[in-house]
Amino acid sequence: MIKKKNIINLIKYHVENDDFQFRNESVNIARAFDQSGDYQLAEYVMSLLSTASTFVPQGNVLESEYLKRIDFDNEPLPLPTVIGDDVKGVINAINQEVGINKFLFEGAPGTGKTETAKQIARLLDRQLYLVEFSQLIDSKLGQTAKNLVEVFHEINTMAYSNRTIILFDEIDALALDRVNSNDLREMGRVTSTILKELDKLNEEVVLIATTNLFEKFDKALNRRFDAIINFDRYTNDDLIEIAGITLEKLMKKFQNAGRDMKLFKKIIAKLSPIPYPGELNNLIKMSLAFSDPNNKFDYLKRLLRYVVNNPLDLKELQENGFTLREIEILTGVSKSQVSRELKGE
Numbered sequence: 001m002i003k004k005k006n007i008i009n010l011i012k013y014h015v016e017n018d019d020f021q022f023r024n025e026s027v028n029i030a031r032a033f034d035q036s037g038d039y040q041l042a043e044y045v046m047s048l049l050s051t052a053s054t055f056v057p058q059g060n061v062l063e064s065e066y067l068k069r070i071d072f073d074n075e076p077l078p079l080p081t082v083i084g085d086d087v088k089g090v091i092n093a094i095n096q097e098v099g100i101n102k103f104l105f106e107g108a109p110g111t112g113k114t115e116t117a118k119q120i121a122r123l124l125d126r127q128l129y130l131v132e133f134s135q136l137i138d139s140k141l142g143q144t145a146k147n148l149v150e151v152f153h154e155i156n157t158m159a160y161s162n163r164t165i166i167l168f169d170e171i172d173a174l175a176l177d178r179v180n181s182n183d184l185r186e187m188g189r190v191t192s193t194i195l196k197e198l199d200k201l202n203e204e205v206v207l208i209a210t211t212n213l214f215e216k217f218d219k220a221l222n223r224r225f226d227a228i229i230n231f232d233r234y235t236n237d238d239l240i241e242i243a244g245i246t247l248e249k250l251m252k253k254f255q256n257a258g259r260d261m262k263l264f265k266k267i268i269a270k271l272s273p274i275p276y277p278g279e280l281n282n283l284i285k286m287s288l289a290f291s292d293p294n295n296k297f298d299y300l301k302r303l304l305r306y307v308v309n310n311p312l313d314l315k316e317l318q319e320n321g322f323t324l325r326e327i328e329i330l331t332g333v334s335k336s337q338v339s340r341e342l343k344g345e
Helices: 004-015 019-035 039-051 081-096 113-123 143-156 184-199 236-250 261-269 277-289 298-304 314-319 324-331 335-342
Strands: 067-070 102-106 127-131 164-168 206-211 227-230
Touching: 004 019, 019 039, 067 143, 081 113, 081 227, 102 113, 113 127, 113 164, 113 206, 143 184, 236 261, 236 277, 261 298, 261 324, 277 298, 298 324, 314 324, 314 335, 324 335
Parallel strands: 102 206, 102 227, 127 164, 164 206
Antiparallel strands: 067 127
């Protein structure tokens, strides 16, 4: 039933020009009408919200103290087929609108968990909001749990909840296993709050959480997610292919760099271990950025430093399986000179 408080809040938010809270209060009023059986009035209120120009989510209008809108580009994200298929399953489940809406992405840093959340939002044409842990976590006893209740209330009552995705990035900052925490009582309180709030999550809301510390998670929390996707399933072939895609993308910005994809992939294949995509991207980008603009293959030489002790040692390069032509590219020494020196002439 609608209360005086709802009307007062509505007027207050209108006067303060607080569009975010005004919309949320309007949605609460519509729900109150719906619960009391006045379905037509509820639908009328929601129709007004959906057609009012002030209710089109633009810019930062839906941001609050705890929620930050995340922008993303339209670049495709290369993923191994096995992970890509699981991501397609997530998208299909969301599109079915049957209440399957809580997903946990787990895996090592740099495996693409956060970027995948951005891609899902892009493909579903939804706004992505990041929960700001810096605002959420409080040193005062019990305050973090109270903040969690507040942010989940914002999420559950958010206007256009069926057009958003909420991201709890590195949720382990809040929800590590209660027995592994130094402050057992406080961590237990926080984790218990998350469990309760996930159980009450609005079915229209899509929530994605990521973690690098899945093995330390409270098992009860794992059961709250509809699906858990492991991002640690990259083969070396996957990583080599992703490195090639990354280089092609970055070379658009570094037009002085020379292209020798076969040699590039050969160097990447010799890295032990081959880094995950996040680190690979940084490694390739830094090699390009610090390379000599007058030497189009200098970035390959810089990458080579992670493979051999001395990139200019012809014998070591030969022992690592590089051909005369490849050694010429990497060192700047002509093939004929390389051949003579390797023969000891």
